[in-house]
Amino acid sequence: MDILGAWIAVFLTLAIFSFLYKDNPFYKIAEHLFVGVSAGYWMSFNFWTQIQPNLLGRLWPSKHYSDSSLWYSIYDMFGYVAGTIFPSGGIDKGHDMHLIYLFPLLLGIMMLVSLYQPLSWMARWGIAYTVGMAAGLRAYGVLNSNVIGQVKNTIIPVIGTDLPFFNLTGDSYFNNLIILVGTVTGLLYFYFSKEQTGHFSKVTKVGIYFLMVSFGASFGFAVMGRISLLIGRLLDLIKYSGSEFHHASIWVLLVMVLLLGYSAYQEKETNS
Numbered sequence: 001m002d003i004l005g006a007w008i009a010v011f012l013t014l015a016i017f018s019f020l021y022k023d024n025p026f027y028k029i030a031e032h033l034f035v036g037v038s039a040g041y042w043m044s045f046n047f048w049t050q051i052q053p054n055l056l057g058r059l060w061p062s063k064h065y066s067d068s069s070l071w072y073s074i075y076d077m078f079g080y081v082a083g084t085i086f087p088s089g090g091i092d093k094g095h096d097m098h099l100i101y102l103f104p105l106l107l108g109i110m111m112l113v114s115l116y117q118p119l120s121w122m123a124r125w126g127i128a129y130t131v132g133m134a135a136g137l138r139a140y141g142v143l144n145s146n147v148i149g150q151v152k153n154t155i156i157p158v159i160g161t162d163l164p165f166f167n168l169t170g171d172s173y174f175n176n177l178i179i180l181v182g183t184v185t186g187l188l189y190f191y192f193s194k195e196q197t198g199h200f201s202k203v204t205k206v207g208i209y210f211l212m213v214s215f216g217a218s219f220g221f222a223v224m225g226r227i228s229l230l231i232g233r234l235l236d237l238i239k240y241s242g243s244e245f246h247h248a249s250i251w252v253l254l255v256m257v258l259l260l261g262y263s264a265y266q267e268k269e270t271n272s
Contacts, residue, residue: 002245003245003246003248006240006245006248007240007245007248009236009240010236010237010240010248010252011252012030012033012034013233013236013237014237015030016030018256024263026259053091053093053095054093054095055101055104055105056091057091057092057093057095058095058096058098058101059101059102059105060075060091061090061093061094061097062089062090062092063090063096064090064097065090075090107125107126107129107130108126110122110123110125110126111123111127153179154179154180156171156176157176158173159173163176181206181210182207184207185204185210186207186210186211187207188204189204189211237249
């Protein structure tokens, strides 16, 4: 299995790299596999970690199970069809029964019926609720971390404390002054009620320098992360080119080059 996994990993890695040459069937196979497997995996993962324990587990918890209950009779009917999802005796996830969760269950069903065109309008209710709820929760998180947190971190002492003038590893007057100047000039750059001319233009230009340094540092960190992933794939290709994996990297690369070269030759002959 290790050898088979190595060959599959080599093929998929080189298939993605082949896009650097041009769009080709190898790349499309790897792309479609990645999208399909990722969608299936995350759908299964979220169902078994969120929907089944947190939604269904609160509608039919095992601690309230009763054979004489009409509600659990409905559950047993579902269990005959899908016993893995609805195990006998209720779902044991430590939850109490909360029938209020029928509301998100109903919204989820309404979103699914969008596949049936005459009832597709019902999906708007579920989508509207999901978007509105997510926007509200996200807005609170962004305001709390990105706005309020940034404001708190810029309220710093510049004079009148026992801080050293310069310190690379801790607080200092110099570091606080850099934060103050960068914050003020960066905000003034986005002040469009006044034309950026004269002395005001010089101040906002300082803000541009701070913004460019910030964007450059963020981009540099992103590139470093991607380069580390690339190095990992290249190291794996070198590893799988060894005799213990039957020279998988060499053979797959050779076959791909020959097939892509033959395809390019056929295309050239057809066009001529």
